[in-house]
Amino acid sequence: MDNSNYIVSARKYRPMRFESVIGQRALTETLRNAIRSGHLAHAYLFCGPRGVGKTTCARIFAKTINCLNPTADHDACNECESCAAFNEQRSFNIHEMDAASNNSVEAIRTLIQEVRIPPQVGKYSVYIIDEVHMLSASAFNALLKTLEEPPSYAIFILATTEKHKVLPTILSRCQVYDFQRITVMDTIQHLQFVAKEEGIEAEEQALNVVAKKADGGMRDALSIFDQLVAFCGNHITYKQAVEVLNVLDTDYYFSMVDASIKGDVSRVLLLLDEVLQKGFDAAHFISGLMGHLRDVLVSRDSQTIKLLETSDSVRKQYAAQATLCDATWLFRALDIMNTCDIDYRTAKNKRLTVEIALIKLCQIISQGQISQSSTPLASIAKPVAAQPTSNTTQATTQPQPTGNTQPAQPVQPSHPHNTAGVAFLPKLPSINIDIKTQNTSTQTTEAASQLKNVPFTPDRFLDVWTGLKKFFPEETRLLDIISTSTPNLTSDHEATLMVANPWQKDLFLKYLSTILNHLRQELDNDSIVLEVKVEEYTPEQLAFTAEEKYKLFSEKNNQLADFKSILKLQLE
DSSP: OOSTTOOOHHHHTOOOSGGGOSSOHHHHHHHHHHHHHTOOOSEEEEEOSTTSSHHHHHHHHHHHHTOSSOOTTSOOOSOSHHHHHHHTTOOSSEEEEETTTOOSHHHHHHHHHHHTSOOSSSSOEEEEEETGGGSOHHHHHHHHHHHHSOOTTEEEEEEESOGGGSOHHHHTTSEEEEOOOOOHHHHHHHHHHHHHHHTOEEOHHHHHHHHHHHTTOHHHHHHHHHHHHHHHTTEEOHHHHHHHTTOOOHHHHHHHHHHHHHTOHHHHHHHHHHHHHTTOOHHHHHHHHHHHHHHHHHTTSTTTGGGOOSOHHHHHHHHHHHTTSOHHHHHHHHHHHHHHHHHHTTOSSHHHHHHHHHHHHHHHHHTTSSOOOSSTTOOOOOOOEEEEETTEEEEEOOOOOOTTOOOOOOOOOOOTTOOSOOOOOOOOOOOOOOOOOHHHHHHHHHHHHTSOBOOOOHHHHHHHHHGGGGGOTTOHHHHHHHHHOOOEEOSSSEEEEEESSHHHHHHHHHTHHHHHHHHHHHHTBTTOEEEEEEOOOOOOOOOOSHHHHHHHHHHHOTHHHHHHHHHTOOOO
16 A cells, blocks of 8 residues: 555545446436436435435536546546546536535525536536535525526536425425435445455454444445554454444343343343443443344344344354344343333433343243243243042143153244244143142232332322422423322322323323332332322303393392392393
């Protein structure tokens, strides 16, 4: 690599032809067909995320339509005077303007004056306005008429990352092209090409980290790649990539899932501590683990594994771990981590919140929610043996195999519609079993005795109710209900909240579960029940006519009727 004339990769490997544009094949083919048929619009709008090729395609398009000797494929020849002027950045036919720094009416008026000048070389004057959404409303209005009816030789190409900020009147005058994010695999392949051209050895996993970090933008990917080259030299490894880019190693997520399946609480807590010691935020870890569980889930089925955007080597790792995870375990684990993500934002002890969630992951199998197995569709059911005794039949436990007895094979799913890799339990024969309820009732009694039922005073209840405000600082409408309405205690553990209208009732019911959990926790009473009712509104009877007024006053003063009769008065 010649350091004396070093050019960053984003500029050095910027596409010069439509066929070299990465990840936008449908769009570039449409533009080439328009050039081939001569059906050119007077205004285009290129919109999409940053670094996906909007300005690049605009430049290629402008260069191609002005080429004096286009190729048979209708690409620019790169040899004529027009192409040479463009390549040397001295073309007077292609004008670029950054609307972020030229967003005033004066800048647009100057542009309109330039539009009147016909091209000196080539057929068209192309005006590329980047970040067009940054134009002021008055600048947009100044551009409208020229954009709708420009000279025959003028073509406008507007580029933006925020299409929703462009005025509808502008959109209606343009052909709109939506650029999509560049996929991880396309990014990896292009980075491999760049690395080969530069004589750099890069591990595929390292490039996978770069592609995910770039989040669909090729320019960002090439900039990150240059950063790695500056640190690693001509050999880029995965370990160096995660260190330089401050990305959490995926091995932590794989190890976390393995330990959770085994129920190893100590291991998952130590892994979390190691992640936090490296300086990563716990919220970042939660989000990463949720994404990892999702990727493992889609890797269980050949139809959904295509949703996994990663390199082939990493895809094999996910497929291997997917064979160890039951689908039911993954569903439950995702639900636990999603709840943790929601609770994390309002939790006082954030680390404890994450630790509790990880402990729950370890307890999924031990609590009997699913069966532990190393098969991808593991859901093994133990047969029940029946032994008659007198006139009743009691369930007994089947003895474990001993000696050379072969272990039971995992039950494979036989459901005809099992396409998502979910295990189905085999249907067991019906057996008349005399179930003894003594143990069940004992367990129920013990569970009931563990419920907290500490008495509390109305003043204590009011203090806790007022303290709810700090848990919903951004929910202003809910805060109004808490401030203006106070529940009325109807018994030791029951309360009724009266709200003004059904809309307030519906809003409060959305948060009722969270509010009840807080009240029960703060008051040490798990029996608290809160009922929400709408106040009955009886409109006041108003007197409008003279007869209604007389009737109203006579009800309040009986002498008024006598006075009217004696004086023989008439109502007007």
